[in-house]
Amino acid sequence: MTARETIFAAIKSALAPLPEREPRPAVAHGVADAQWLADETDNVALFVQRATAVGTMCFRSSSDCLAWLFEQQPARVFIPDELRDVTAKFEGIVEVVRSYSRDQVDEIDTAFTPAAGAIAESGTIILTDESTPDRLAALAPWTHIAVVRKDTIHRSVADALAAMPDDPNIIWVTGPSKTADVEGILIQGVHGPGVQGCLLI
Amino acid sequence: MINLATRPKGKRVQLMATCLCDAFYDDVARATVEVLEHAGCEVDFPEGQTCCGQPAFNCGQWPAARKVMRHTASVFAGDAPIIVPSGSCAAMMFHGSTLEFEGEKDRAAIAQVGARTWELGDYLVNGLGIKEWPGEFRAKIAFHRACHTRGTPSGAAVLQLLQSIQGLEIVPFGEEEQCCGFGGTFSVSFPNVSTAMGDLKLEHLRAVHPDYIVSGDMSCLMHLGGLAEREGQPLKTLHFVQILRDALHQHHGQATH
Amino acid sequence: MAKQLIDTYVAELPPTVQKAVHQSTAATTEKRYQLLGDDYADSDGLRKLAGAIRQHTLEYLDTYLAQAEESLTARGAKVHYAVTAEDACQAVTGILQAAGITKVVKSKSMVTEEIHLNDYLANQGIESIESDLGEYIVQIDGDHPSHIVRPIIHKTRGDIARSFEREGLGDYNDDPETITRRARKFMRGKYLEAGAGITGANFVTADTGRLVLVTNEGNSRFCLAPAKVHIALVGIEKVVPSDADLSLLLNLLGRSATGQQLTVYTEFINGPRRADRPSGPEQMHVIFVDNRRTEVLASDCKEILRCIRCGACLNVCPVYRQASGHAYRSVYPGPVGAVLSPLLAGDKFKELADLPKASSLCGACNEVCPVDIPIPDLLLRLRNRAHQEHVPSPGTPPMAGFALLGSHPLIWRSAMTFGAAKDYLPLDRLPVPYLGAWLKTRTLPKWRGGKFRSWMKSRHGRNGGGGK
Numbered sequence A: 001m002t003a004r005e006t007i008f009a010a011i012k013s014a015l016a017p018l019p020e021r022e023p024r025p026a027v028a029h030g031v032a033d034a035q036w037l038a039d040e041t042d043n044v045a046l047f048v049q050r051a052t053a054v055g056t057m058c059f060r061s062s063s064d065c066l067a068w069l070f071e072q073q074p075a076r077v078f079i080p081d082e083l084r085d086v087t088a089k090f091e092g093i094v095e096v097v098r099s100y101s102r103d104q105v106d107e108i109d110t111a112f113t114p115a116a117g118a119i120a121e122s123g124t125i126i127l128t129d130e131s132t133p134d135r136l137a138a139l140a141p142w143t144h145i146a147v148v149r150k151d152t153i154h155r156s157v158a159d160a161l162a163a164m165p166d167d168p169n170i171i172w173v174t175g176p177s178k179t180a181d182v183e184g185i186l187i188q189g190v191h192g193p194g195v196q197g198c199l200l201i
Numbered sequence B: 001m002i003n004l005a006t007r008p009k010g011k012r013v014q015l016m017a018t019c020l021c022d023a024f025y026d027d028v029a030r031a032t033v034e035v036l037e038h039a040g041c042e043v044d045f046p047e048g049q050t051c052c053g054q055p056a057f058n059c060g061q062w063p064a065a066r067k068v069m070r071h072t073a074s075v076f077a078g079d080a081p082i083i084v085p086s087g088s089c090a091a092m093m094f095h096g097s098t099l100e101f102e103g104e105k106d107r108a109a110i111a112q113v114g115a116r117t118w119e120l121g122d123y124l125v126n127g128l129g130i131k132e133w134p135g136e137f138r139a140k141i142a143f144h145r146a147c148h149t150r151g152t153p154s155g156a157a158v159l160q161l162l163q164s165i166q167g168l169e170i171v172p173f174g175e176e177e178q179c180c181g182f183g184g185t186f187s188v189s190f191p192n193v194s195t196a197m198g199d200l201k202l203e204h205l206r207a208v209h210p211d212y213i214v215s216g217d218m219s220c221l222m223h224l225g226g227l228a229e230r231e232g233q234p235l236k237t238l239h240f241v242q243i244l245r246d247a248l249h250q251h252h253g254q255a256t257h
Numbered sequence C: 001m002a003k004q005l006i007d008t009y010v011a012e013l014p015p016t017v018q019k020a021v022h023q024s025t026a027a028t029t030e031k032r033y034q035l036l037g038d039d040y041a042d043s044d045g046l047r048k049l050a051g052a053i054r055q056h057t058l059e060y061l062d063t064y065l066a067q068a069e070e071s072l073t074a075r076g077a078k079v080h081y082a083v084t085a086e087d088a089c090q091a092v093t094g095i096l097q098a099a100g101i102t103k104v105v106k107s108k109s110m111v112t113e114e115i116h117l118n119d120y121l122a123n124q125g126i127e128s129i130e131s132d133l134g135e136y137i138v139q140i141d142g143d144h145p146s147h148i149v150r151p152i153i154h155k156t157r158g159d160i161a162r163s164f165e166r167e168g169l170g171d172y173n174d175d176p177e178t179i180t181r182r183a184r185k186f187m188r189g190k191y192l193e194a195g196a197g198i199t200g201a202n203f204v205t206a207d208t209g210r211l212v213l214v215t216n217e218g219n220s221r222f223c224l225a226p227a228k229v230h231i232a233l234v235g236i237e238k239v240v241p242s243d244a245d246l247s248l249l250l251n252l253l254g255r256s257a258t259g260q261q262l263t264v265y266t267e268f269i270n271g272p273r274r275a276d277r278p279s280g281p282e283q284m285h286v287i288f289v290d291n292r293r294t295e296v297l298a299s300d301c302k303e304i305l306r307c308i309r310c311g312a313c314l315n316v317c318p319v320y321r322q323a324s325g326h327a328y329r330s331v332y333p334g335p336v337g338a339v340l341s342p343l344l345a346g347d348k349f350k351e352l353a354d355l356p357k358a359s360s361l362c363g364a365c366n367e368v369c370p371v372d373i374p375i376p377d378l379l380l381r382l383r384n385r386a387h388q389e390h391v392p393s394p395g396t397p398p399m400a401g402f403a404l405l406g407s408h409p410l411i412w413r414s415a416m417t418f419g420a421a422k423d424y425l426p427l428d429r430l431p432v433p434y435l436g437a438w439l440k441t442r443t444l445p446k447w448r449g450g451k452f453r454s455w456m457k458s459r460h461g462r463n464g465g466g467g468k
Helices: A003-015 A035-039 A043-053 A062-072 A157-162 B019-023 B026-038 B054-058 B062-075 B087-100 B107-114 B120-127 B154-163 B191-207 B218-230 B240-251 C005-012 C015-039 C043-059 C061-074 C085-098 C110-114 C117-123 C133-140 C157-166 C176-193 C219-223 C243-258 C293-298 C302-306 C312-316 C318-323 C334-344 C346-352 C364-368 C375-388 C400-406 C409-424 C433-439 C451-463
Strands: A057-059 A110-114 A117-119 A124-128 A143-148 A169-173 A195-200 B012-015 B042-044 B082-084 B117-119 B136-144 B166-170 B212-215 B237-239 C078-082 C103-106 C127-130 C196-199 C203-205 C211-215 C229-235 C265-269 C283-289
Touching: A003 C061, A003 C078, A003 C293, A035 C015, A043 A057, A043 A117, A043 A195, A057 A062, A062 A143, A062 A195, A117 A157, A124 A143, A124 A157, A157 C243, B012 B026, B019 B026, B019 B218, B019 C409, B019 C451, B026 B042, B026 B120, B026 B240, B026 C451, B054 B062, B054 B087, B054 C375, B054 C400, B062 B087, B062 B107, B062 C400, B082 B087, B082 B120, B087 B107, B087 B117, B087 C375, B117 B120, B120 B154, B136 B154, B136 B191, B136 B218, B136 B240, B154 B166, B154 B240, B166 B240, B191 B218, B191 C005, B191 C318, B212 B218, B212 B240, B218 B237, B237 B240, C005 C318, C015 C043, C015 C243, C015 C312, C015 C318, C043 C061, C043 C243, C043 C302, C061 C078, C061 C203, C061 C283, C078 C085, C085 C117, C085 C196, C085 C229, C085 C283, C103 C117, C103 C176, C103 C219, C110 C117, C110 C229, C117 C127, C127 C133, C133 C157, C133 C176, C157 C176, C176 C219, C196 C219, C203 C243, C211 C219, C211 C243, C219 C265, C293 C302, C293 C334, C302 C334, C302 C375, C312 C318, C312 C334, C312 C364, C334 C346, C334 C364, C334 C375, C346 C375, C364 C375, C400 C409
Parallel strands: A057 A195, A110 A143, A143 A195, B012 B042, B012 B082, B082 B117, B136 B166, B136 B212, B212 B237, C078 C283, C103 C127, C103 C196, C196 C229, C229 C283
Antiparallel strands: A117 A124, A124 A169, A169 C265, C203 C211, C211 C265
16 A cells, blocks of 8 residues: 555544534634724725834835935845836935845845735735745845735735635745744844835835 | 533522532531522532542543442432532533543433533522622632633633622732642642642732632632641632622621631 | 652752743733734634634545645645655655755754654755754754744753854854844855755645745745755644635634734745746655554544644643643643643553643643643543553552442441541651642641531421421
């Protein structure tokens, strides 16, 4: 017998004696929505509030974002072509590179990538392989700014799950990379970004 | 678990006094009778009763536990509500028994007894519909919700009654949800863990300076009281039914505490 | 008197470790409680619903597992099955060797702990680095995780600083931020040179074949960004029917584990790179691991397979808080481990049969469990099994005498009356070890055996009836 056959035979024989089996419970859409979600009417405002609460910096305009970025004095900023329009103001003010490769992991300390969407309820940014030019670009730089189109913000976690795109790699980002492994003390920027930002357009 | 919502609510009740009250805490059993009678119940005390068998059940010696439970089920024959001044023994009757009798021929008969069993506070509030308790009891107490009442209406029921008593102040304390460390034979087979758990509980309780530690289970109070006394700093303990009873006496102008 | 191993362990555990474990677990428990209360009117109902979903999946596991396999295969992943721990390790090695890979990075996975994958790979000459900060420290120390979510809950910053110094990660520095930055720098190099990323999975959805991975650090993302090959080891019980079920499970997992609405990174992976999605690994392998899970499924403790590894039961458990994780001598500590570890031990059940005893049966574990596992019931069933298999249980009184008393009312009543003798005996000097264990730290109340019965009788005579 193959390993597969052995395991399936063992499962079947384990379940055979059950007099009856647990029926599939109905999981109503939104059953686990936070109770305060019903009172919220503005998806964008809610997203900003929730994202800020988990430590994601939110920018309502590219000028705000640029002003902040300028203060950070980034070494090199990766901005892919598809965001050229959004970040046109950045040209000449910070050093912008248009391509990303693994050789540049240590040199590019800031990256902008387009997000595939967001979730208002949890302040989550959604990234996919389709939207992200290179997985490393959204992960390795100390500062990552996801560019989120306001009309792609889902209201709830349940809504986002119901609209999952066909993509082999969907990532929900709810705040900056963090750990509390050392004595429970919260430290940001373990492997991924220490600063997670979001530019709303 | 047996459906707790369909238990009988009649006022002719059988009292299961518990082995701890039989051996140590007769006043708690007496108070139970007085409180039930005040609530208009006719209390029958089946003389043949011994114990719910939980000590053997908890240490995995289920054949011994079943022997005791079979006896208990025969003693509490009939269809009257069975009232127990202990959340732990009550849980043994309506939940533990169904576990230990899995696959046994007489499981249904045992379940019939469990399906009539009420923890006292639960019965007073949810069985008899008593929402407040008359009388007065001037004291500051800390209420320890016994672990075996988790997931049952007992904790809320007892608090509701106590909160309605004039002069009674219930103080919150740290890590209220934590166990006192008794756990039956656990207290002797894991004496270090058990004692450490109890000490932690005492630390939180002492921090709020209650006049009494109150619970619905004498086992927790025996453990906490015994620890405190051995440490040379005794703490006064009361079963909530003693407060209910004494509040009534205050009501009639005959204080006993 | 023979002692229970966990009780002895507690007595010998340094108070500093105990205090650290207690503070951290109590704080997480409080955070969890607050957040669930703020967000849900009926979080108990949600736990029960999530439990029903998991139980349903387990009871149709053959259907859902086959469906998950089909979904994954259709999206270009290769699915393997491993009956034993050894099979699973061999499957990993086989995939790595076929791809000519000698260096891998791993993200935290309990099943790989269970099958001792790192040791196996090391013996095959394959370098395998744990990328989760806590797991990495465990690895360089040759230690074992002591908590499912917080593997180094038992270590201080000083311990870690010394380990880093020893491993050449800089001079002694116990600042948590410095420790974290050094790990970040070191790990970057490892991610980039690794040929494969090895992960576990928190869930696998049957309908779309999505492996769901949650981390706060982002290490699993990093394992899967530059690597050529992704290997996921997944317990067969991790399947859930559909993406929609995740709305409940993910919402409960983060809140239960760390008091977060969602864990920082939630990844959904269902296939290798494709022509239109050219980032990520070229190969994706999913190894479904049995390692005695089908035995657990056949047992009367199958509910434990609902577990989603949030660690809430550890955090709330008064025994875990005293004992920390290593006391459980197995991969899974705390209440869940006290059930799961003896079951996964197979013919070594007896060696771990004491774990289910290490509980006052307070039920806090069940109350916080996001999938409503009746842990106390399962502990009791395992105690019963241990007794049936004649496993000795130190410090536990034999109950034959109790059963005799408890089933013979006349003897019982005599015992109640004569028990009064206890107050006149030097109890602490009697050769009854159980009594000694009680009296060492506790007193016993005065014997009042039979008094209530006499009172009841006298009233009976007075009132002429049972009632008023």
